[in-house]
Amino acid sequence: MINAINGKKRIIFYPIIWIIATFILLLLSPDLNQIVSEEGQIEIPSEYPTQQYEDMVASDGAFTGTEVIVVYHEEEGLSQAQADQIEETINAFENDPGDVPLYDIVSPLDGEQQADQLVSDDETLLLVSLELDMASEEYDTYRDDIQQLTAVDGLAHYQTGDAAISTDYDKSTQENLGASQWITIALVFTVLLSIFRSPLTPILMLILLGLSFLGSISIVSFLADWFGFPVSTYTEIFILAIIFGVGTDYCILLMRRFQEELPASGNAHEAMLQTFRFSTQTIFYGAITGFIGFATIGFADFNIFQSAVGVAVGIVVLLIGILAGMPPLMSFMGNRIFWPSKPRAERQDNWLWRKLGGFSVYRPGYTMLLVAAILAPLLWMYDNDISFNMPEEVQEDYESIQAYDLIADRFGEGDVFFTTLAVEAPEGTWEEPNALPYLELMAINLEKVDGVSDVRTMTRPEGERLEEMTIPEQADILSSSLNETLDGLDEISDGHDDLLEGVADGAEQFSEAEEGVEALLNGTDEALDGVEELQDGLSTLGSELVTAQEEVSAASEEIAEYEAQLDEFQEAIPNTESLEQQLEEAETARQEALETISERQEQLGTLQDMIGGLAFDPEAIDTGLRENIQAWQSTLDELSEEADEAAPDSDISEQIDTINAALTEGEAQMDDAVAFVSEVEDTRQNIESELEAVSTDLAEAEELLTLETPLTDMDIPDPNTAIQDVQADLEEAGAGMEELAEGLGEAVDGLEDMQEGTQELNEGLTEIQEGQQELMEGIEAASDGFTEIEEGLLEVDEGTLDVIEAIEQMEDFISSMADQPSHPLEGIFITDDIMENEAFDQLWEHYATPDDRVISFIDITMENDPYGLEAIETVDEIDEVAAFSLKETPFEDANILLDGIAAQNRDLNDLTNRDFITTASIMLTGIFLALAVLFRSIIMPLYVLFSLAATYFGAAAITEWIFMDLVGYQGLMWAVPFFSFVILMALGVDYSIFLITRFHETRKTMDLQEAMMLAMRRIGGIVLAAALILGGTFASLLASGVLTLLQISTMVVIGLLLYSLLLLPLFVPALATILGPYNWWPFRKK
Secondary structure, three states: OOHHHOOOOHHHHHHHHHHHHHHHHHHHOOOHHHHHHHHOOOOOOOOOHHHHHHHHHHOOOOOOOEEEEEEEEOOOOOOHHHHHHHHHHHHHHHHOOOOOOEEEEEOHHHOHHHHHHHEOOOOOEEEEEEEEOOOHHHHHHHHHHHHHHOOEOOEEEEEEOHHHHHHHHHHHHHHHHHHHHHHHHHHHHHHHHHHHOOOHHHHHHHHHHHHHHHHHHHHHHHHHHHHOOOOOHHHHHHHHHHHHHHHHHHHHHHHHHHHHHHHHHOOHHHHHHHHHHHHHHHHHHHHHHHHHHHHHHHHOOOHHHHHHHHHHHHHHHHHHHHHHHHHHHHHHHHHHHHOOOOOOOOOOOOHHHHHHHHHHHHOHHHHHHHHHHHHHHHHHHOOOOEEOOHHHHOOOOOHHHHHHHHHHHHOOHHHHOOEEEEEEOOOOOOOOOOOHHHHHHHHHHHHOOOOEEEEEEOOEOOOOOOHHHEHHHHHHHHHHHHHHHHHHHHHHHHHHHHHHHHHHHHHHHHHHHHHHHHHHHHHHHHHHHHHHHHHHHHHHHHHHHHHHHHHHHHHHHHHHHHHHHHOOOOOOOOOHHHHHHHHHHHHHHHHHHHHHHHHHHHHHHHHHHHHHHOOOOHHHHHHHHHHHHHHHHHHHHHHHHHHHHHOOOOOHHHHHHHHHHHHHHHHHHHHHHHHHHHHHHHHHHHHHHHHHHHHHHHHHHHHHHOOOOOHHHOOOOOOOOOHHHHHHHHHHHHHHHHHHHHHHHHHHHHHHHHHHHHHHHHHHHHHHHHHHHHHHHHHHHHHHHHHHHHHHHHHHHHHHHHHHHHHHHHHHHHHHHHOOOOOOOOOEOOOHHHHOOHHHHHHHHHHEOOOOOOEEEEEEEEOOOOOOHHHHHHHHHHHHHHHHHOOOOOOOOOEEEEEOHHHHHHHHHHHHHHHHHHHHHHHHHHHHHHHHHHHOOOHHHHHHHHHHHHHHHHHHHHHHHHHHHHOOOOOEEOHHHHHHHHHHHHHHHHHHHHHHHHHHHHHOOOOHHHHHHHHHHHHHHHHHHHHHHHHHHHHHHHHHOOHHHHHHHHHHHHHHHHHHHHHHHHHHHHHHHHHHHHHHOOOOOO
């Protein structure tokens, strides 16, 4: 290092190169503010619940963009005309959002529930929620468009929400940064002017520090743009504070040493070399510890914390700038650098540290007691109360804060900025009646959590459980239905009695029909017997007529022969005796035939009477039976309908259906029987016609066989009589014989026809008998069916009475359930009718993910401010209660996650605590190792770090007291402890390095107490000036108006005061005196 600045001519180029490089970087670097606005928003790591929430709900199609709340305000109350204008404006915006990536709008126009939630009770405030499909950091791009598209003439409207407040916070920080910069420059100039009594020294130092700041910002911009280097609104602020604060400290240290070395050396270049020879190690290790402190922030998970890593870059750039700029200034300007004052040869001691050192070095025991007495109350006061109230960060003249305050005043913060609990079903979907009761179970338990004011979900969309889902309410409905059922069953029971009477009448009619059919069967049997007798008689008659025909034919032939022989009378006289004998035989046959015909006519008459008696009217039978069956079926249908309406779950309808089936089957059998009977009646009529024809033929045969003169009374011519007489008689006899033969032939043909007719009659009667038998079977089946119907109706009637009794008991029990007082533990039951209700479908759109409804939502409104610590504690309890509610249920393995401001702040709290512990551990380890190397001791780094830690907790306690007890804030902002700890540790250690390194330097020629006293006198002014400069730099952040920066600057200033006035001048020297040679353990003992 000394070799690099040894050559006087060479070092002149260092500042030139440095200035040129800085301006090149400045000209080419991207806009850091633009990068911060795009990439510098709060990003919670993906493993935290709120980030997992977004991934989970997005997997089932839910909205995961940015929500902006548009607030319409009219102090005198919104008029109907203004409400209509808002409706028109919102509808127009929804239909044509322009470039705005609008996803959905939730407004009071959506329904009564939304109107209750989004319009204040005094109707002075109306809220419209815009769901925008974009990341929150893109909000500022569309903010003006949204403001224009949602504007209503003559009505004030604002935008708020997490994205709007974050954007205004960034704007507030950036706008006030310029003021802080000028205050910092003025403060540095003033302090340097008071120390060195020269206007030139502060100007030169400010130029050097300004170039370091611009170079640092440029390099960080490149790193952020090219490599995603973490940046935020804090990056530029902290780089400014550290470079101007620490840089001024280093400049004071070097300048004061240079003032000491100038008179002694007499040569500016040699004084410069001596200054850097003795101060380089101090500055280098101070920069190293600062670099370690801020570089270890990179191990944090939180991007806002990581953004302070840029300070480490600034420290490196600052060190390079000091080494490039200070040696040439000192070497070439010499005493002129302090113009118009001149450096004094004598070394100035700081009187305050001289007195403090005298007390701590020579009375170390009392000093330790004094320090303990001061720190103990401070540590006892420290509560570590953290606030996540971002609205408190931004000044009230920003519209997002104005809108937030209006909402808090009219609604309460928790009513609008509620917490959402998402429950993912382990299997299937929530769209099941058996699943939703578990949501209600969770809602019941969550409602009892301290700090929860309202719980809304599918089963309680307005915060109160839907009555129609409760078992008492459904019991009341069921009780009413049961009463109607009982009335219906009473009617059914009465109908049973009427039906039984009808069935009894039907059974009686079927019994009469059965008797009539049995009589028909008996008559048919008698007719069949008569037909058989007629067939036998006709057969005998036919045989006799054939014999008579044959004999008449033979007699006719003989007469013909006798007539032929008349001409030969003289040769042969016919045998007269033989002719007479034949005539006698023919006459006998004729007489027998006539007797047989008479008998047959008698039988035929009897048969005709029997066949006529079998006549009946099939249509009359069909009509009578069918009317009865239809009447019974109508009665049964009416009873079935009444049973379905009154008792849909009973088996009465099934029994009636069974009876109806039996009637239908009986009716089909009746149809077949009636059809067959009709055929039988047709056959009977045909047989009756045939019998009439046979009777006519018998009459004709009888007429033919009837002769005026019997054959035996005919005169047979005597051979002795005249031949003419004989011939005439023979011709007459022959003619008679011929007529007789023809009549006998016709009689035989008639008998054949009669036989065929009787055969058909026999077959017809057989068919009639079979039809009557089937009819009998059908009637018997129908009769049996009516018996079964009667028995079934009796059983149904008994069952109905039993059902009535059971329903009456059930109705009494259900009425007692319905009449019970309302109780939070009363169960719920969700019917299919409720699930299919159109209003219920609208609830699904709000309280479940849209794709498969795998995830259901529960909106939880808190009594406390969602930004407060109480809300975070409530979120923790909500998480535990929700998981407990589903234990030992089918949803025990459900994934439960929370989102909302309070849930995000809970994650932020967990994240900051974890990062604080991680970063503090790594930082303290790194600083300890650096100090161990610098001090060549393990003991000294331990009590130096202890003094810094005590400084932090003491400053935190005082800062809490100021902002909580005096000003009234909820606590210190979440970023304050982390950044304050890093700054106090990384920068406060510089002052201990200043003291200990000078102590080491003087220790070489003096004893421990004298060396410590001299070191304190020499370094006290520098430390106090450095603390003043650094404290003043951070105090300039008070002008930002940003609460986090106010609190960080306050804590840093208080910490610097505590360390520079209490811990460093009292605790460190006192403990070093007490330890003596053990200060350097284990490296050296003396």
